[in-house]
Amino acid sequence: MAAKKGVSGGRGAGARRKRAVVVGGGMHAACVLDALEGSGYSVVGCVDDEKPAGHLVYGGIRVLGRVDMLAEILKSGVRTAFIGVGGPTDNRPRSGLFQRVRGLGFDCPPVVHPDASLSGEVELGPGSVVLAGATVGPFCKVGANVILNQGCTVCHNCVIEDDAHIA
DSSP: OOOOOOOOOOOOGGGGEEEEEEOOOSHHHHHHHHHHHHHHHHEEEEESSOOOOOOOTTTTTTEEEGGGHHHHHHHTTTEEEEEEOOOSSOHHHHHHHHHHHHHOOOOOOEEEEOOOOOOHHTOOOOTHHHHHHHOTTTTTOOOOOEEEEETEEEOOOOOOOTEEEEO
């Protein structure tokens, strides 16, 4: 079995890394955690209103509790959040969570999986996620809170609006 890069759960070497929380505890959260491996973030855990506290999400990262814990997590010094809720049929819940997280004061940088391919001339909005195998061509503009799912291709000069999900 090949060694995994691992998502730091806030232990050991993660002390010097930026701490972050993932909102969501399901399969899309696992994909976001996978994309964050080796990124320099130390993920303290996930929050989710449906998965129970302690639920294993990915790479040793577990659900801490419900989404209403976010204010407490922010007060503890965690300033970065990633949205780990997908939107295959309705992006409104994801959009609402993104707005809520930003409204609390979290920074939501884009996430790019190391196995995604992005041209040097791509604009990524806050909270956007580019998963493994996605390809984004030159002069594309990707809005806020967008999911570019595994293996999708966005060709040159495209504009992807906020909260979109491209599969």
